[in-house]
Amino acid sequence: MAARENTGRALVLRLSLADLWHEWILSLCLMLAVAAILAPLLLLFGLKHGTIETLRYRLIQNPVNREIRPTISRSYSRGWIEALNQRPEVELAIPNTRQLSASVLVRLKGGKQETRMEIVPTAPGDPLLLQNQAPVPGEGQCVLSQEAMRKLGAKAGDTLVVTTARRRQGVYEKGVMELKVAGVADPRATTQGRLFVLLPILEAMESYKDGEAVPRYGWPGSLPQAYPLYDGAVVAGPQPLDNTQLLSLRINTGFYRSQAMDRDQLLKTSGLSFPEKAHTYFLSTLGSGAGASAGRSSPVDEKNLDAVRAKLRGAEASLLPWVAPQKAELIGPDGKALAQVELYALPGGGDLPAEARPTPAPPWPAAAKGQGPPLMLMAAPEVKAAGEGLSLRLKMGERELVFPVSLTAEPSPRAGVSFIPPELAGVLRLGQTRPVRYDPEHKQFLLHRRGYAAFRLYTRSIDQVAGLKEYFESQGIDVHTKAAEILQVKELDRYLSLIFWLIAAVGIAGGAASLVASLYASVERKKRDLAVLRLIGLPRSSLLRLPVYQGVFLAGGGFLAALGFFGALAQTINTLFAAHLHPGESFCRLPWQELAAALAATLAVAALAAVLAAWRVSRIEPAEALRDE
Amino acid sequence: MEQGEPADGQVVYRLREVLKNRAKGGSAFELCVPSLDIGRGEFVAIVGASGCGKSTLLDMLGLVLSPSQCGEFSLRVAGQKHSLMDLGEASLARLRRAHLGYVLQTGGLLPFLTVGNNVHLPCRLNAQRGGQLQVKTLLERLKIGDQAHKKPQFLSGGQRQRAAIARALAHHPPVVLADEPTAAVDKFTALEIRDQFKELTANLGITLVMVTHDEALVSQAADRILTFQVEPLGPNHTRSTLREAS
Numbered sequence: 001m002a003a004r005e006n007t008g009r010a011l012v013l014r015l016s017l018a019d020l021w022h023e024w025i026l027s028l029c030l031m032l033a034v035a036a037i038l039a040p041l042l043l044l045f046g047l048k049h050g051t052i053e054t055l056r057y058r059l060i061q062n063p064v065n066r067e068i069r070p071t072i073s074r075s076y077s078r079g080w081i082e083a084l085n086q087r088p089e090v091e092l093a094i095p096n097t098r099q100l101s102a103s104v105l106v107r108l109k110g111g112k113q114e115t116r117m118e119i120v121p122t123a124p125g126d127p128l129l130l131q132n133q134a135p136v137p138g139e140g141q142c143v144l145s146q147e148a149m150r151k152l153g154a155k156a157g158d159t160l161v162v163t164t165a166r167r168r169q170g171v172y173e174k175g176v177m178e179l180k181v182a183g184v185a186d187p188r189a190t191t192q193g194r195l196f197v198l199l200p201i202l203e204a205m206e207s208y209k210d211g212e213a214v215p216r217y218g219w220p221g222s223l224p225q226a227y228p229l230y231d232g233a234v235v236a237g238p239q240p241l242d243n244t245q246l247l248s249l250r251i252n253t254g255f256y257r258s259q260a261m262d263r264d265q266l267l268k269t270s271g272l273s274f275p276e277k278a279h280t281y282f283l284s285t286l287g288s289g290a291g292a293s294a295g296r297s298s299p300v301d302e303k304n305l306d307a308v309r310a311k312l313r314g315a316e317a318s319l320l321p322w323v324a325p326q327k328a329e330l331i332g333p334d335g336k337a338l339a340q341v342e343l344y345a346l347p348g349g350g351d352l353p354a355e356a357r358p359t360p361a362p363p364w365p366a367a368a369k370g371q372g373p374p375l376m377l378m379a380a381p382e383v384k385a386a387g388e389g390l391s392l393r394l395k396m397g398e399r400e401l402v403f404p405v406s407l408t409a410e411p412s413p414r415a416g417v418s419f420i421p422p423e424l425a426g427v428l429r430l431g432q433t434r435p436v437r438y439d440p441e442h443k444q445f446l447l448h449r450r451g452y453a454a455f456r457l458y459t460r461s462i463d464q465v466a467g468l469k470e471y472f473e474s475q476g477i478d479v480h481t482k483a484a485e486i487l488q489v490k491e492l493d494r495y496l497s498l499i500f501w502l503i504a505a506v507g508i509a510g511g512a513a514s515l516v517a518s519l520y521a522s523v524e525r526k527k528r529d530l531a532v533l534r535l536i537g538l539p540r541s542s543l544l545r546l547p548v549y550q551g552v553f554l555a556g557g558g559f560l561a562a563l564g565f566f567g568a569l570a571q572t573i574n575t576l577f578a579a580h581l582h583p584g585e586s587f588c589r590l591p592w593q594e595l596a597a598a599l600a601a602t603l604a605v606a607a608l609a610a611v612l613a614a615w616r617v618s619r620i621e622p623a624e625a626l627r628d629e
Numbered sequence: 630m631e632q633g634e635p636a637d638g639q640v641v642y643r644l645r646e647v648l649k650n651r652a653k654g655g656s657a658f659e660l661c662v663p664s665l666d667i668g669r670g671e672f673v674a675i676v677g678a679s680g681c682g683k684s685t686l687l688d689m690l691g692l693v694l695s696p697s698q699c700g701e702f703s704l705r706v707a708g709q710k711h712s713l714m715d716l717g718e719a720s721l722a723r724l725r726r727a728h729l730g731y732v733l734q735t736g737g738l739l740p741f742l743t744v745g746n747n748v749h750l751p752c753r754l755n756a757q758r759g760g761q762l763q764v765k766t767l768l769e770r771l772k773i774g775d776q777a778h779k780k781p782q783f784l785s786g787g788q789r790q791r792a793a794i795a796r797a798l799a800h801h802p803p804v805v806l807a808d809e810p811t812a813a814v815d816k817f818t819a820l821e822i823r824d825q826f827k828e829l830t831a832n833l834g835i836t837l838v839m840v841t842h843d844e845a846l847v848s849q850a851a852d853r854i855l856t857f858q859v860e861p862l863g864p865n866h867t868r869s870t871l872r873e874a875s
Contacts, residue, residue, distance in 0.1 A: 011753050011754065015739075015741075015742075018741045018742055018746075019739075019741040021741070022740060022741030022742075022780070023741070529739055529740070529741075532733070532737045532738075532739060533739070534693070534722070535691065535693060535725065535731050535733075535737070536725065536726065536731060536750065536751055536754065536796075537722050537723065537724075537725040537726020537727070537729070537751070537754055537755075538722070538726070538754065539718075539719055539722045539723070539726075540718055540719070540722065541719075
């Protein structure tokens with residue numbers, strides 16, 4: 001039975017084709033009719049895909065429209081920017097330096113004309129370059145904007161000489177590096193003269209401008225030494241200060257409050273014990289106070305202390321810097337934590353008369369100018385540790401600071417209170433506000449990069465800009481976006497799409513109707529032959545298949561012909577407009593998925609039309625069809 | 630000429646009290662077959678003026694038209710009796726395919742197949758092997774062996790009718806139905822075709838039912854001649870009853 005059914009199927013197919021071949025002129029006409037319907041539709045879809053999509057893509061996907069920049073410069077840590085990069089809607093966030101650091105002099109190697117230009121940091125995956133026909137530059141390379149190329153008269157492959165200038169101690173200095181031009185970005189990336197380089201190059205320039213040495217490029221300079229910060233100070237002396245004097249201590253000195261403080265309170269706050277006869281005062285900074293260390297505090301530096309010292313001149317009083325106690329771990333040579341310690345600054349009161357001098361006295365020498373503070377610890381009496389190879393570890397937010405210390409011969413006299421030199425405490429205090437690292441080579445605390453003044457961020461799609469803008473604003477960061485332009489572009493896009501679909505809908509409906517009409521008429525014409533086949537015993541199911549095969553074949557042939565027309569026209573259009581296109585863009589093209597969908601839709605409509613017609617024809621009694629002369 | 634009732638096992642068609650009502654253009658027509666048995670190998674001619682219902686009867690016998698009402702309507706082929714009123718469209722198509730041959734007034738050949746392929750088509754539909762040789766012999770016996778590769782449109786009327794006869798016989802059906810097979814050809818050709826048709830069906834033991842308006846053509850050749858008695862039942866109502874011609 002199955003074999004017979006298969007034979008029947010093959011037979012029906014052969015009959016269908018024999019019929020089409022017999023009436024080949026009519027078949028050709030039908031195919032051409034189908035092609036005439038399909039070709040303009042394919043062309044319309046091709047143009048939609050080419051022109052409209054290209055324009056739309058250029059508008060919508062233009063990285064400039066997806067850019068978010070903060071309006072004010074602030075310190076954004078690398079970790080914070082990294083976290084931005086982890087957000088799903090962020091394509092790329094690139095840290096940026098201060099505007100001022102990015103201004104350099106550029107000339108073509110071998111040329112004389114120097115041009116001032118701004119440097120923009122980039123990173124792998126930067127859409128602003130990649131989507132504007134430029135590569136991301138590598139180490140020792142740069143990408144120019146169109147305008148920069150014009151100003152410099154440079155082209156890809158040329159070498160540029162880039163000069164970073166600084167004034168250090170009144171002397172004008174230059175740091176020079178050579179960069180090879182890796183590519184030129186389209187004008188749509190920026191209309192300004194810009195030089196795109198990898199971030200480390202720009203960081204080096206910024207460090208150099210800050211007076212630091214950049215060994216990588218052989219640029220000399222100083223080390224970025226960490227400096228101490230203090231949360232307050234104790235003023236002590238044998239004589240009391242009057243209110244006017246006390247008040248003056250907080251005028252233009254960076255201190256917020258000055259008030260008398262008794263011995264017990266001072267012992268608690270600073271760990272220092274003053275003699276009964278001493279008159280003691282405490283200067284606090286904004287947001288400081290016992291225990292306050294983080295948050296919105298504004299610590300003071302050596303200059304502020306000097307200002308106070310200047311005001312105290314003449315009065316028999318001494319200034320003892322104070323840092324809020326800091327928790328740390330004492331670590332043994334094996335890396336194991338030995339004890340938790342609370343670090344207090346222990347300033348020397350050496351210039352005070354004995355009746356006002358606090359105890360304990362510092363057992364270390366005062367820090368020398370230009371050198372780091374002595375790395376010594378007067379550990380609390382309960383700390384059981386001795387010997388060499390000890391170090392201290394402090395947690396500062398997400399960072400950690402570890403440095404070696406040696407213990408003083410005498411332990412601290414007070415339980416729970418470990419003393420360190422005030423400058424060391426001050427440097428550790430600095431570490432809470434900006435990254436500080438201990439450099440074992442120079443045996444100094446050096447400033448780490450503070451963070452980045454700005455960033456440049458691209459969302460994955462234009463739709464995510466508004467949401468991310470809100471996020472930044474909720475974080476207190478005002479950002480610059482193209483939200484207004486995006487709204488316009490989206491509106492335009494919506495109308496364009498709507499117009500296209502209106503045209504397409506009319507075209508598709510007309511096309512389908514015409515296809516149905518052609519095939520229906522063709523089946524109607526074959527009514528008699530179908531009746532004969534039915535009479536000689538072709539089952540109805542097979543009979544219905546015959547016009548379906550024919551319809552599919554005719555529509556398929558028509559589709560191929562339409563595809564031929566479309567291909568030729570698309571080629572012509574693309575050649576004509578080649579000058580206005582980027583590589584990889586076309587004015588008229590159809591991806592194969594769309595073609596396959598169009599083919600499937602055509603065949604489905606054809607088969608449906610044929611089966612409807614055939615079903616109606618098969619309802620007529622053969623007797624009528626046969627004798628319908 | 631054989632007279633009287635054939636034995637039960639020899640009956641191909643048996644019709645009892647078969648009635649077919651048709652309404653066309655405001656006038657009603659009623660075909661009535663009180664009793665009809667057609668035996669194996671018989672050549673039965675159905676004669677009558679146009680509009681008397683002979684084509685309607687042939688369509689019923691050809692299983693493409695079902696009676697409006699009937700006592701019995703059966704077809705015995707390949708040793709099996711089929712009660713036609715109980716069968717569905719697919720079963721009827723199967724019976725038509727395997728057991729019936731059909732010759733139409735204008736041949737009813739498919740214009741897109743060659744004569745050879747037209748004749749071979751029933752064999753292919755029945756998945757019969759070795760049909761080609763049979764087709765060749767058949768065409769030669771009908772003296773159109775040299776036309777096998779031509780499309781029907783290039784044949785004369787007589788050749789076309791012979792090809793149609795060949796197609797009706799190709800798969801050796803036990804029953805062949807012919808609807809005015811010679812209406813479109815001249816008298817001489819008609820006689821020739823009639824003789825060839827009769828000879829072939831007689832040789833193969835095939836039951837032949839031929840409808841014609843030309844009584845003279847079949848009066849000598851047919852085993853039995855059936856005709857109709859037409860009586861008006863009302864202003865727009867006619868009844869036609871089948872009866873043996875005297």
